[in-house]
Every structure is written in structure tokens, then in C-alpha cells.
Amino acid sequence: MASEKPKDKAPLTHGITVKKQDDMSEWYNQVVLKAELADYAPTHGMMIIRPHGYSIWESIQHFFNPLIEASGVRNAYFPLLIPESFFHKEKEHFEGFEAEVAWVERKDEKEERVALRPTSETIMYDTFSRWIRSHRDLPMKINQWCNIIRWEIKQTKLFLRTREFLWQEGHCAYASHEECLQDAKHFLQLYQKVAEELLAVPVIPGRKTIAERFAGADETFTIEGFMPDGKALQMGTSHDLGTNFAKPFNVKFQGDDGQEHFVHQGSWGISTRMIGAVVMVHGDDKGLVLPPRVAKNKVVIVPILFDASREEVSKAAQHMQEELKEFGAMLDTRENYSPGWKFNEWEMKGIPIRVELGPKDLAQQQCVLVRRDTGQKKFVPLQKLHAEVKSELDAMHHAMLEKARHFLQQSIHDVSTWKEFEQALDQRKLIRMPFCGRPECEKEIKEKTTATSRCIPMEEKPLSNAACVHCNQKAEWRTLFSKAY
Amino acid sequence: MASEKPKDKAPLTHGITVKKQDDMSEWYNQVVLKAELADYAPTHGMMIIRPHGYSIWESIQHFFNPLIEASGVRNAYFPLLIPESFFHKEKEHFEGFEAEVAWVERKDEKEERVALRPTSETIMYDTFSRWIRSHRDLPMKINQWCNIIRWEIKQTKLFLRTREFLWQEGHCAYASHEECLQDAKHFLQLYQKVAEELLAVPVIPGRKTIAERFAGADETFTIEGFMPDGKALQMGTSHDLGTNFAKPFNVKFQGDDGQEHFVHQGSWGISTRMIGAVVMVHGDDKGLVLPPRVAKNKVVIVPILFDASREEVSKAAQHMQEELKEFGAMLDTRENYSPGWKFNEWEMKGIPIRVELGPKDLAQQQCVLVRRDTGQKKFVPLQKLHAEVKSELDAMHHAMLEKARHFLQQSIHDVSTWKEFEQALDQRKLIRMPFCGRPECEKEIKEKTTATSRCIPMEEKPLSNAACVHCNQKAEWRTLFSKAY
Numbered sequence: 007m008a009s010e011k012p013k014d015k016a017p018l019t020h021g022i023t024v025k026k027q028d029d030m031s032e033w034y035n036q037v038v039l040k041a042e043l044a045d046y047a048p049t050h051g052m053m054i055i056r057p058h059g060y061s062i063w064e065s066i067q068h069f070f071n072p073l074i075e076a077s078g079v080r081n082a083y084f085p086l087l088i089p090e091s092f093f094h095k096e097k098e099h100f101e102g103f104e105a106e107v108a109w110v111e112r113k114d115e116k117e118e119r120v121a122l123r124p125t126s127e128t129i130m131y132d133t134f135s136r137w138i139r140s141h142r143d144l145p146m147k148i149n150q151w152c153n154i155i156r157w158e159i160k161q162t163k164l165f166l167r168t169r170e171f172l173w174q175e176g177h178c179a180y181a182s183h184e185e186c187l188q189d190a191k192h193f194l195q196l197y198q199k200v201a202e203e204l205l206a207v208p209v210i211p212g213r214k215t216i217a218e219r220f221a222g223a224d225e226t227f228t229i230e231g232f233m234p235d236g237k238a239l240q241m242g243t244s245h246d247l248g249t250n251f252a253k254p255f256n257v258k259f260q261g262d263d264g265q266e267h268f269v270h271q272g273s274w275g276i277s278t279r280m281i282g283a284v285v286m287v288h289g290d291d292k293g294l295v296l297p298p299r300v301a302k303n304k305v306v307i308v309p310i311l312f313d314a315s316r317e318e319v320s321k322a323a324q325h326m327q328e329e330l331k332e333f334g335a336m337l338d339t340r341e342n343y344s345p346g347w348k349f350n351e352w353e354m355k356g357i358p359i360r361v362e363l364g365p366k367d368l369a370q371q372q373c374v375l376v377r378r379d380t381g382q383k384k385f386v387p388l389q390k391l392h393a394e395v396k397s398e399l400d401a402m403h404h405a406m407l408e409k410a411r412h413f414l415q416q417s418i419h420d421v422s423t424w425k426e427f428e429q430a431l432d433q434r435k436l437i438r439m440p441f442c443g444r445p446e447c448e449k450e451i452k453e454k455t456t457a458t459s460r461c462i463p464m465e466e467k468p469l470s471n472a473a474c475v476h477c478n479q480k481a482e483w484r485t486l487f488s489k490a491y
Numbered sequence: 492m493a494s495e496k497p498k499d500k501a502p503l504t505h506g507i508t509v510k511k512q513d514d515m516s517e518w519y520n521q522v523v524l525k526a527e528l529a530d531y532a533p534t535h536g537m538m539i540i541r542p543h544g545y546s547i548w549e550s551i552q553h554f555f556n557p558l559i560e561a562s563g564v565r566n567a568y569f570p571l572l573i574p575e576s577f578f579h580k581e582k583e584h585f586e587g588f589e590a591e592v593a594w595v596e597r598k599d600e601k602e603e604r605v606a607l608r609p610t611s612e613t614i615m616y617d618t619f620s621r622w623i624r625s626h627r628d629l630p631m632k633i634n635q636w637c638n639i640i641r642w643e644i645k646q647t648k649l650f651l652r653t654r655e656f657l658w659q660e661g662h663c664a665y666a667s668h669e670e671c672l673q674d675a676k677h678f679l680q681l682y683q684k685v686a687e688e689l690l691a692v693p694v695i696p697g698r699k700t701i702a703e704r705f706a707g708a709d710e711t712f713t714i715e716g717f718m719p720d721g722k723a724l725q726m727g728t729s730h731d732l733g734t735n736f737a738k739p740f741n742v743k744f745q746g747d748d749g750q751e752h753f754v755h756q757g758s759w760g761i762s763t764r765m766i767g768a769v770v771m772v773h774g775d776d777k778g779l780v781l782p783p784r785v786a787k788n789k790v791v792i793v794p795i796l797f798d799a800s801r802e803e804v805s806k807a808a809q810h811m812q813e814e815l816k817e818f819g820a821m822l823d824t825r826e827n828y829s830p831g832w833k834f835n836e837w838e839m840k841g842i843p844i845r846v847e848l849g850p851k852d853l854a855q856q857q858c859v860l861v862r863r864d865t866g867q868k869k870f871v872p873l874q875k876l877h878a879e880v881k882s883e884l885d886a887m888h889h890a891m892l893e894k895a896r897h898f899l900q901q902s903i904h905d906v907s908t909w910k911e912f913e914q915a916l917d918q919r920k921l922i923r924m925p926f927c928g929r930p931e932c933e934k935e936i937k938e939k940t941t942a943t944s945r946c947i948p949m950e951e952k953p954l955s956n957a958a959c960v961h962c963n964q965k966a967e968w969r970t971l972f973s974k975a976y
Contacts, residue, residue: 047570048617049605057565080542085532086638086655111594113642120534132533153571170571
């Protein structure tokens, strides 16, 4: 692993120096740093999200906010600091987070010790117990975009595993369990939309096994991505919490029957980890490849400037930028850099489309359009540029999604013996197999192989007559296993 | 129409129970809580920002982000946690924040102690020292929207003074001091736009005296609002940091002269405190009055429903909601609440325009439009509703701003003797007077009266032949003094 200590004024070495397939971990670090998505922070395990990375997060927010608002969710903000006593109310939840919780030094011994939020179920539900009185207050659907602190001691990695990250967390309360479960699945579908329709990252929606459930949940749903190095990435989760928090936090409502009932609750979250998936799934040996819908600057125009034609080419390029304004087109007029150097730089930063314009092109009223994902060059009449950019961006999204989907589908291997399991894992596959679902069995698998269950895909049907590939006991569901981030 | 309203005799138990002019502090708390802008958190001095309050913050973000983007600023995210050693690099800055800084309990004694950010100059500029190499990297303008922790021990107050609040902090580095100073004033102007053009809160832009400067700044600019209870509210600040941070954090660039130079830096911030100003400046004895541009839901439609005409009135009201969609029109169809109860509720929550529709109105193809700021009722032909709502919202913004501006201007009292100063302060005025500018003199004034200098208004000219009203030494500038939040 690359050193986490930032080098002071180290020379700026351009270009990615390892191939993605040779050392994906090092390749990933280089892409994230050199494409200027993020940087290491001075504090161990923390990250700085740079503007080029943060704009991806803003795109996710702009895509997601209207979807949840249409689902009756309202944004709010709850405190960063959570009283210690809240963690002790739901035992399973606390045990799930205990090791990762960071605490604030007390200034006054009379005040209760407080933690930095690792997630906000407890502090929100304490409040819900005061806000919810009657069935007319339900459903209550609250979301917040905020920072989260989990004191990771495992090896940290930019965007994927850091002590602080940004996320959204939705928290809902319902009168009935049906509504709760239905919404838990609904929000998972919205996550799938974010992954596939915005980020062009295909995912498998499914249910977690007992061993992989969220601490305190009756059921956890997940969207799982599969990375080119053969590791799964959990990209979003949605939990049916049942009445597990309602009881200790006393979240009750008066039903239309006049009686008091506990609410049913759900919570759901996606994080800046999504940005890591974009890098891994789409990047290549030249660097980042941004899915067009998420790119703030979808086009960069590089004019090829010679002294004799400088003025007219510059003017035409400015005109192009104006015409392509809705795509956030940038115009790279920097002196001191050659066109070739600029091409490399914008390729490394993943800008979806590059437009080149030189004097010969201009004389013929055309330009060169280059797609970042395929590298394909195309001469385009200036008159048709706007329409071509629009359709190429659209085609690019679908091509990137399809390519990644093909990889995902090719990666799934059905196994029926333990030997096949081990072989498939060596080949970095996503294993599908009949599984008993028992935490003890899963623990043994993890200890032997480091592989974990990823999910029981939504479309699976219960097995009636099959044995667990590992323990040979009755298998419940076909379940996906692999190594994971 | 009053005559056709169903009988409403239920007292509004959830209304505001004190008058604004009788006890503004208690009135403020009630409005914030009962209009559901915010709630107290379980931890002392912290707040929960409820959806109705958070949407004001989102409006501020949506208004402000395009303004700063047009000024070359890019959004990013820096870590919450700041190494202790960073605070010791700039002595004056650390002394300014020392008492308010909260620290994280150490899990590992080998790791450096870290603080929760009270502001991010130090952690950002450490990074700037690695990102900035050449004059081509300048100006560098970074902003972040984030949470801030300051362990306030004074009496806390929702939105105005809490241990955690939300803000944006812009941090810029420049090659020259001229650019730095120019931008510090530019961002202050943007703050004035937010206050006046979005929130309808008039402010006085000015410079802080030495005693009131930001810790570590060469110069602090401020926009000061003046509240109905005769206290000023600092609503946004912009600092010229000179090279005070560049030197200890070693933020240098190679100029086009080939030499290394320290950058000049500026920082600027506005916070959720702005929401407190909206409440205090515009609210009345019925509750909140939202300035129309900041209100997410600018209109509420209350249909007056009787059994005989229920269906047609409901249908017409739905049609109105559709027609007023761009104003975020809500339709209040709740059963079990009388129209009068609903009127009071939406008045308390500050919705700018209420539209009433009863069967007699419908028969005449008209409705009643009620403006929240004036309470004025107006019959409006249904055909003209959209246009009327649009123009009333616009008129309302200007009327609210003008009313508040009139109050502000009426509040300024020029004094030329210490006795007049004391009298004006008793009358809760904003005092303008010749002042020497000396921190010692200002400290004495504060100890005697609790009043502090608010600013030297931008339009003031230096005094050539005047004596300080307090100490009689040479006065430098006419300066504003008052009590303050």
C-alpha cells in the first residue's frame, strides 16, 4: 500500500504508472489521487474530498433528492453527538458499533459522555418518540445528508473505508409492518436507480443473510456491485428494523382503534463509497472514466493553436463552448502545455468527451470528437456538434452500463461442491450456491476463505430440496458469496 | 369568506402564548419550536433542525451556490477532525478558539490528539501547501458546507448559539494582496445579497474593529443585522488573513518572476444563524412569517368543505394546487380540523400566502387570497390566481424588506457624549459615534455596558478632527455600537 503521508511538494508525476489488471489496489490509489478526486488527510484514515470528487457527490444528491421527496421524505439535520446512554438501549445495535465509536473528551464530568455518530438511529428515534403521537403523524419519513465517524482500524482506503465519510441516512416510522417492508424495498430500488441510471454501475439487489445483517435489524436489503478485481462492494443498504428500536425508545402512536401501538421502522443509506465504485468499475489504464450523467463537465474542448491561425481557432472554440454550455463544457486554453499533454490530463480526469479543433478542421467546418470510454474518434460537422455530443453522451452511458453488466453476469459461477467453491474463489468469481443460512456455517466459511455472503438475490425462490454446499445441512436459498471490500 | 366558514370554537392551544414585544426571548423560543423549525436535542446546547427549518437552509444553499460558482469557487469536503499541532502553528488563531474546542478521546496514544473543527483554516491550509505550486494554481477558491463544533458555555439558543451548527466556509488563496482584499469584499456583498434579496433582512456591511476581528485575521468584514429587541446580530463575516496562515503553514507559490512567495488568504462564512434572523426580524404575535423567496411552500390552499359541495370544492382546490405547483402550493384537506384551526396553524408556520375556497366563492369563480405579512384579504378571480400569487409574493418580499429597513434606519442614533450613549443603549438603539478604535477602550465600554462595536460601516470616511465619545482620545472612524446576540 502506498504511504499515507502526503509528500511535501513532491514533483507532479503525471499519468497512471501501473496497469489496472496488474495491481488494482495501487492503480486505484493513483487514479483517485491523480484524477484529483480525493487526497489523504493529515489524520490517519481520513480523507479530503477534492472538488472533482465532490461534484460527483453533488450529482448523486441532485439525482436522489427529488426521488425521495416524491416518496414523502423530508430532509432535516440531527446532532453529530449522541449520548452514551442511547447506545445501551438497543443491545444488539451497540455491540455492532462499539469498537468503531469515537467519543468526545468530557469538559464537564456532570455532563453525559457523548459519541460521534456512527449512524443516527438512536438519536433520531429518541426524538421520534416525542414527535409521533397519533396515526395521523405517520408515516414519518426523515432523511439527512451528513458526515459519519467510524473508527476503522482495518486498512483504510480512500472512499471505500475511511474514518469519516459522507452519506445520507433515511429514517422512517410506520403504523404497519407491511408499509415498512414495502418502503424498505422501495428505497432499495431507488438505490439501484442511482447505481445504474446515474453511475452506470450494475448491481444485484438482494437480502442479507443473518450474519451480514445490520446491527439491530430484522432484515437488511442490499445492492451489491462486483469489482474488476473479483471483490464485491456493498453499495447501499435498507433495513427493516421492525419494532427493535421502537420498544427501547418508546416510539408509540395512538391508532384509529384508540389504542397505543409501537411504530415499525426502517432506515437506509448510501455513501461516498459510491464514488469508489465508479472509479473501480469504469476506470482504465489511462485513469478515470466518468459516466456522463454524473460528470459536471461532460466535455472538454482542446483547441490546437498555431500562431498563424490562433485567433480564428480560439474564437471558434469559444463559440463551441457557449454552444455546449448545458454539458458544462470546459475550454482548455492554457499556454505552456501541448495538446498531447492536455489530452492525457483530461483522459486521466475522466472527462467523457473531448473535442479537438485545429485550423484544418476549422477550414472544413468540422471538429474531432473523442469518447473517453472507447477512445473512438469521429469527425463531426460543426453544425451538428450539439446534437452529436448529446447522443454520444447518451450512447456512452448505455455502453458503459452494458459493458459492466456483461462483466458482472460473466462473473457469477454456480457451484455445487466445496471444491468448486474454492476454485471459483481462486478465480475471483461471484459464487452462487445453495446455502443453509446459518451464522455458524457462514463464520466457518469466512475463517477458511475470507469470503462472505453478499446477498440472496431478490429473484431467488426458496429451495425445497437442496443441501448447503459447505455444511451439507438443509439449504434455504441460493446465496451469493465472494471476497468483498 | 367569513360568513360561510363552519363554526370554529376550539381554542388554539398550540399557538404562541406571549407577545413579541413583551418577551422576545420567550416568543422566539416558542416560534422556533411551534413552527417546527428546530427542536432541542438530548445533549446540552445542541439542536435538531426540523424539515421546515432545514428547507430554509436548502434555499440558502440553492441561492448561494451559483453565486460563488460564478466567482470561481468550487465545493469540496475537508475532514471534521484536526490535529492538535495545527492549532499551535498560528498562535492568535488558537487562542481565539482554545476554550471552545472539543477533543476526541484518544484510542491509541501513539496517534496525535484531534479536535472537532471549530473552523477549517488550519486543516485546509496545510493541504493548500501541497496543492499550490505555481502562480498558475492561483487563485484557489474552495468552499465547503459542513457542521461546526464550538463548545459554547454561554447560554445557548436555537440557531443563534449552539454547540453544533451548519455553515459554509470559503477559503481562498491569491498571488496578491489586492485580489485577496477585493474578493473578501466581494464575498461580503454576496452575503448582503443572501440577507436582503433572499431573506428580506436588511444589513449593514462594514469592517470590524480590532477587538472584534476574527482570530488570526488582518481585517474582518461583517454584515450586521439589527433585531427588534435592540440587539445586533452578526450574520456573516469575511476575513482578510493576509499571510498570517501562509507563513506557519508554508503556503507558497512560484511567481512568474521565478521566485517563491507566500500566498495571501481569505476566508468567509455564513451559518444556520441566518434562520434565527429570519424568525426575529419578520415574525409576529401569530408566529413565523417566511419571506416568500426562501419558503419552499409559498402557498397553502384551504378548501372550506360542507357536505353538499364537498366534491366540487375539493376538485377545484386540487386544480388550484396543480396550477400553483411552481410555488410549492400545499392543499390542506385534513378532516378533523376546522378551517379556522388550519388558518392559525399555517399562520404560525409562516406560509406566505393562504388561499381560501368555499362553495360561494366557487359559484362566483373567485377565491380569497390572504397575505401572511399584512393579513390583507383580497378576492381574486380564479382565472387570475396564478398571476396574482406571483405578483403578491413579489410585493410581499419588497414590503417585508422595506419594513425591516425602516426599523433598522430608525434604530440608528448618533451620539456625541457618553451620557447620550448610555441613554441610547437603554432605549435599545444602534449607536453611531466617533470611536478611537483602541481595544482597551472597547474593553472598558463592554465591561461598563455589555455593548460591543458592531462595525465601521463601509461608507464611512476617516475622521480628521473628532474625539472618541468614550475616552476622548483621537477618534478614527464613526463606529456602530450596541448589545448583540
